[in-house]
Amino acid sequence: MNPPDGAPRPPTYPSQLESMVLPKQRASPASSLASLPYRTSNPSLHKLFESTASLSGSRASSGTATPTASVVPGSVFSPGSRQNGTGTPVALPPGVSDEHRILIQRAFVPHVAVLADAETEQFIRGKGLEGGLLQLLRPFGESVPGKVTIRDSVGAGRSYDDFGVRFVGANDGLGLPLSAGRNSGLRVSTETSRDGGRVSSSSIRPRRVGGDVAQIEELVDRHLQYSEFNAHDPMPDYFDQREASAPSDSSSSPFYTLFLKRLLSGLPLVPHETFAHPVASVIAVSSQSPDPIEELRSLYSRQTTGDLRLPPWVENQYLRYYVLVDDEETGDIAKSKQTFDAMKRHFGLHCHLLRLKRQQCIPSDDDSVRLPTCEWMSASEELAEIQKRETTDDITDPTPYLPDSDVTAIKTFIRELVAQSIIPNMERHTAQWNEQVLSRRRGMAGRFMSISKRWTPFGGGRSSSSSASSNSNYDSNQGFYRNDAPEALMRKLADYSFMLRDYKLALSTYDVLRSDFNNDKAWRHYAGAVEMAALSALMPTDRLPSKTRVDSIDTWIEAASYNYTNRQQMNTPYYALRSLACSVELLRLRGGSAADDGARWSSRILELGLVGPVGSALFTERASACYVVRSGIGSMRLGSRRRKAALWSVRAAESWYRLDKALQAEKCLDTALRLYGSQADAGEVVKGLPFPEMQAFIDELRQQILGLRLANRGFDDEQNENDVEDSLVVEEATETLDTNPRIHRKSLIGAAPPLMDVGPLSPTLERGEEIKKDDQFE
Amino acid sequence: MSYNFTIMSPTDTPLFTHEFGTSRSGGDGIARFTTSERSLNPFILHSALDVVEEVQWGPSTSSGSAPMYLRHIDKYANSYISCWMTGGNVRFLLLTRPRDEALGGTAGGGGVRGSLAGGRSGLAGAGQVYSPTNAATEEAVKNFFVDVYEAWVKTIMNPFFHVASGDVVKSPVFRARVAAAAKKYL
Incomplete structure (x- = not known):
């Protein structure tokens, strides 16, 4: 079922997506700024573009890539050639860094919901952070300081120093256009109730959810x-x-x-995958509040039964981590300690006392530290940020600064949260589900059950009570599994182990899920399972037999992209793009024929018009x-x-x-x-491109690009246009002199422009009019 | 259906290029590449050499001797490439650009019958999709290549033609023969 190659269809994103594009975009002064050749470039703006600014420097920044000749002994007929595509990211092809693998690895991390009482929010806003506690914690959660040790399913521990968590709002991911209408009502109500209490500076709040x-x-x-x-x-x-x-x-x-x-970034909260489902929630109260324990209870009940409750496909019994935020200067430490002890008695071990300074910090302060930029913010947030800075003339950096002691306190807090609560908790859940759900499903009885579910004669007794259409756990009307269904638990198990980087367990679980979802005709879940199966098969750094890759992984990727795009009412091109893009990267790292496949998938992205x-x-x-x-x-x-x-x-x-x-x-x-x-360096000297047509095409393209570049740099007025033309003319006149096509850029500074080599081309192709004598050999 | 037939020397330089359209089913034998397609064709043909070499030196798919006709070997966007290798490592490449309606993107154009190479097997269906591995297509391309190969051998037997030094084929007779083969089979 290859999609037709011709006629690339335009991306068909749900129409709601369009409404997500920042509404003020076009109307804002920034849009007119965008069309100006020279834009205000204040230092604070430059900081935002740092991530890509390395380009305007030199390309050599990607340092490690010194291509060393890959000397493979023997001819093509030696066994060496059979290893195509079985290469491992450990033995990377020369000049290839596995930066994108690490990127993918760091993208799928546990999400932690942040919820704070009004008092805390006010306290933190007083420090100059408009976004409250979430804004304060978010950048620090992206990489947990120090090494984090994770035990996998067989009990072997491995340490990672790039582990992170994402702090998200209490119900950020909800109301995503992809999970369509049903939720939107819910979202509106919760949003308003949340916004009601806060002073929002603008009506458009950038969404922290990506996927657009x-x-x-x-x-x-x-x-x-x-x-x-x-x-x-x-x-x-x-x-x-x-x-x-x-x-x-x-x-x-x-x-x-x-x-x-x-x-x-900003993975949306959806039924068919649980990456964005909160693994834990931080509930913070201020020590100033009259009755902190009671406050904590009310926040907790908001999450379990109140307005912040998540839809039925999200498990609600996730870990709660209680934080008492104390004011280091004015607070009464003895009283806070007492409250904290009471918290510990009530809620057990998952508690923390976070002491912060009250006063606002300015950059010139002695021990001030700039709040790090959030690395994994969603596109809409970053866009909003860019716009904000472009429109303000202020050259000072609006990023808040924090005192050093606060930073240390927060880092300690996050380390403790992750290393002592979240990871052990996830490990425990993984082990438990593995034992109770997965192995039962995999065992003899589980197989029998799954067969009997399919063939009603066996399971007839059970199925008669359930709905007539099917006896599976899948709710096909609303398109989800309830959070306590075995399938949902297994999906959670698989996602947990993926996040904990236990790819083997993840792969085997996704594999089981794959067939279950397929039987239930839960197409989007199925697509999600095959997508992640492919990724978890590609993520590990060990060898992968070429046959497995071709046989299973390719079909998985294919199935994922097909099911994400071609099923009616479930058109989710974002996910198709995500699975294809990740696969491209991971395949590319494996080199050999896998890289070939990578290229094929990326051309598939283009063909599908994603x-x-x-x-x-x-x-x-x-x-x-x-x-x-x-x-x-x-x-x-x-x-x-x-x-x-x-x-x-x-x-x-x-x-x-x-x-x-x-x-x-x-x-x-x-x-x-x-x-x-x-x-050319294979031996004979080939000076130009083999086809004259190719050379001509490239020359022309280069001229056009050159003109464009000058135009971009502001050489728009007539005089400069003449310059451009001059350089072009001169160039053509001397066209046959030089052989190095790249030198001609010098023409920009008016030096004698050396030129393209149209002259010493490869053996001339037949040129009708030049040929006076025909060698009619017959 | 438009074709671009190119002969590549062992050093990857083109020795002969001929563009034509299908002559089957009412075709007038004129290539209908758009301008951008036409400028891209050399690039596509050249890049196909990567795959040609791989097929050439890779494990043989047919038992026994290595075939000269490598069949359909590569595809870029809507262009399909077939290849024939001569004993002297000269590559014949045929680039096929099916009509848009034969790509399966849209419903088949009303009443326009595909050429033989476009897959006669699907004549009954209105929306016949071009398939490069179709038996009829492969056979037609093969016949074309066989004819061209015969003409080619005669050309290089000319003592004044130095194929080894990368002489470009300028003979109008050769061109006429290629055109005739194209008209006959494609």
Whole structure:
């Protein structure tokens, strides 16, 4: 069931998505700013773009990538060639960093809901943090300080130092357009009740939930624009680049990393996967409140029965962690200690006393620390932030500062929360479900049950009581499993073990779930299970037999993308894009024929039309990167995909050019030329591109990009236009002189423009009019 | 259905290029590439060489001798590539761009019958989807290649033609023969 190749369909996102695009976007002054060539670039704004700004520096920043010749002994016929695609991320192909694997690993982490009483919120807002406790905790939760040790299902412990949790609002993920109408009523009511009490500065609150591809694209576009217009004196760059022209051709552009990161941040709260379901909840009260214990109770009951209750497909009995926020300066420590002891008596061990300073901190203070930027915020948040800073003239950095002691207190708190409460709790649950649910389902009886469920004669007695349509636990009308159904528990078990990085257990659980969901015709759940099965099979760093990969993983990825996109009423292109993008990255890391598949999947993303213009340029570039990884064997580099990679690079350059992104286009074009050129060193000298048509095409593209770049840099007025034309003219006049196509960028500074090599082309192709004598051999 | 037939030398330079359209089922034999497709074709053909080499040196799929006709080997977007290898490692590449309606994206154009290479097997159905691995398609392409190969061998037997030094084929007779083969089979 391949989708038709022709006629790429436009992305069909639910219409509600459009309403999520920041409403004020177009109306705001920022939009008019966006169209100006030079934009206010204040330092605080620059900070926001830091993640991608490395590009405007030099490309060499991706340091580690010194391509070493991959010397594989023997010819293609040696067993070496059979290992295609079984390579492991441990033995990465040269020049490939597994940054994206780590990114994916860090994207799926436990979510912790944050709930605080009014007093605490006020206290924290007094410190200059508008977002209250959540804003304070969020950046620190992204990486837990120190190593975190996790025991997997067989009891072996492993330490990770990049473990993190996501702090989210008490019911942030809800009301996501993807989980459609049914919830929206619920969301509205809760939102209003929550907003009622707070002073919200603007009517548009940026959503902390991601999953909106259009917004991600817009954000990346913003970053691109910024880098186009603020590329600092590009001339030195070019010299840099030429020096470092033994390049990290597999280095990924920071924009792609950004895209991927935003794609994976703010996972929505949905029935078919439990990553965003809270694993724990932090409930905070202030020591100033008259009766903290009572306050805690009321907050707790808001979560279990009150307005913050999550829908029936989310398990409500998650871990509650009680925090007493104390004012370090004015608070009465003795009284707080007493309250804290009372809390411990009431609620057990999961309690913490967090002592913070009251006064607002300013950057010039002695021990002030800048609140770190949130790394995993959703696209809409970042967009809102960018807009906010663009429109204010204030050159000071609006980010709040904290006293050093607060930072230490928060870090201690988070470390304790994660290492002593959340992880042990998750481990316990994993072990328990593994024993009680999974092994029972897997055992003889479980198999029999699942068969008998399918064939009513066996389970007739049981099924007669349940609804007529089916006797499964799946509620097909509303499209979810209740949170205590075995399937839901198993999904939770699988997700937990995925988050705890026990990929083996995750894989086997997803595998069981896969068939269950398939029998229940729970298509979206099925897609979710196969997606994660594919990811958890690809995530580990050990070898994977090529056959397994081709046989199962490919079909899983295929099934995931098909079921996410092609089922009626369940069209969730975001998830399809997520599963394909992650698979592309993980396959690429495996090198060999797996990288080939990676390229194939990224072209599938384009064919399915899952992304808009920016995304498709990024993924075109990515396909090229996938082919680059496959380096081939032996002196002839057999099996390499350089020509394919070059083709995709040219395509990428073309798409970037159409998006007016000159820097990116130029970068891709350089990559392409390098790839084409590098074939020459196999022996014979090939000076140009093999086809004159190719050369002409590339020359023309380069000219256009050059013009675009000048235009972007503000050379719009007539005089400069003449300059451009001049340089173009001169260039054409001397066209046959030079052989290095890249030198001609010098024409920017008016040096004698050296040129493209149309002249010494490969053996001339037949050119009708030039040929006077025909060699009619007959 | 539009075709681009290119002969690639062992050093990856083109020796001969011929563009034509289908002559089957009322086709007029004129290629209908759009401008952007036409400029992209060389890139696609060139990139297909990666796969050609892999198929050439990889484990043989047919028992016994390595075949000269490698069948359909590659695809980029809507272009399908078939390949024939000569004994001298010269590659014949045929790029096929089916009509849009034969791609299965839209319902088959009313009453337009596909060419033989477009899959005669599906003539009954209105929306016949082009399949490069269709037996009829493969056979047609093979016949075309066989004819071209015969002409090619005659060309390189010419003592004044230095195929080893990458001479471009300029003979109008050769071109005429390719065109005739194209007209006959594709």
